[in-house]
Amino acid sequence: MKVKLLDLRPQYQFIRDDLLKGIQNVCDAQSFILGENVRKLEEEIADYCNARYAVGVASGSDAILLSLMAIGVGPGDRVITIPYTFFATVSSIVRLGATPIFIDIEPETYNIDPNGLEHHIRKISNRKSHLSTLKAIIPVHLFGQCADMEPILSIARRYGLRVVEDAAQAIGAEYKGKKAGSMGDAGCLSFYPSKNLGGFGDGGMVLVQSKELEERMKVLRVHGSKSKYYHKYVGINSRLDEIQAAILRIKLKYLAKWEKRRIANARRYNQLFKESGLLGTVSIPRVYPHNLSVFNQYVVRVERRDALRTHLAKSGIGTEIYYPVPLHLQRCFKGLGYKRGDFPVSEKAARETIALPIYPELTEVEQRYVVSKIGKFYT
Ligand SMILES: *Cc1c(COP(=O)(O)O)cnc(C)c1O
DSSP states (O other), X not given: OOBOXXXXXXXHHHHHHHHHHHHHHHHHHTOOBSOHHHXXXXXXXXXXXXXXXXXXXXXXXXXXXXXXXHTTOOTTOEEEEOSSSOHHHHHHHHHTTOEEEEOOBOTTTOSBOHHHHHHHHHHHXXXXXXHHHEEEEOOBOGGGOOOOHHHHHHHHHXXXXXXXXXXXXXXXXXXXXXXXXXXXXXXXEEXXXXXXXXXXXXXXXXXXXXXXXXXXXXXXXXXTEEETTEESSOOOXXXXXXXXXXXXXXXXXXXXXXXXXXXXXXXXXXXXXXXXXXXXXXXXXXXXXXXXXXXXXXXXXXXXXXXXXXXXXXXXXXXXXXXXXXXXXXXXXXXXXXXXXXXHHHHHHHHHEEEEOOOXXXXXXXXXXXXXXXXXXXX
């Protein structure tokens, strides 16, 4: 048996005719840039995510970059985030000449530890130069579960910081009834093919709550010009393509159903690990009761992780390591001056976690196979 980490083919086969028709319509209209599909998708996604406005951009990475540009992050500024995330969360900060300030994660949710955040803020609160250059916090809703937003938003209010949610893995996720991406000043979504709502290439979107930020973002994505060839800011070229928007509008109709299946698959894994007596060996994901995770990834923590991964690969089971090197230890960020041991929870997670197949069309038979192969490895 072969179980891929992610198999996009069944989803494609299921709605193939609709998708191809959608692409054909764009081709027939020969309208490729910022047309009706992007405009409608922006409305539909804003609606799905309970946000006031949405702005389509070229990728999730650009969504973060443009959000930081729109709130005015620049050279000399500081932005707080976690070291255990996808590269783009941190590279967007660095690209703007700002400095990332890392806070370690919680061991069970892999999201920013609100106590660590509070501790850091208290530590710098009597250092005016630190506080005055601190501009924003980027909480990451890792693997599909929201970070603990209440303390984050409260700290942000207290110190006048902006909050940019990295919701690239968490479209549709909920925190105390609120949707991922709708709680901060900006919420960043990715339509990379492996995300829960994936296009046929790159794409992204920013959710915003204020008209002012929406307008600035729409100008920044077209080189900072409001009327063509007159530039108010130095923006970038970062638009969502009409073809991608047409595909995403069709897929969006099924997203809620697909997310339910991911959640059901996660529950089934939990049950199977329990029945197999593996709960002492395999730490299953912890989802807080106030959270609804959309399980972009089902990540477990194990001993002898790399050997397990090899063993599963030999059995035809695809897995992935998110993420093998925490960002404070990446060579390109050497200049930031961090060293091994600075963020022990992130470093431990990088050594022990492994993502198992969780996509919506995964079958019970396949899940049983995965769990049995893991059981075999540890007996
Ligand atoms: C995927 C992802 C991004 C970047 O999105 P792209 O569309 O690939 O540019 C940013 N942050 C996180 C946490 C992601 O998972």
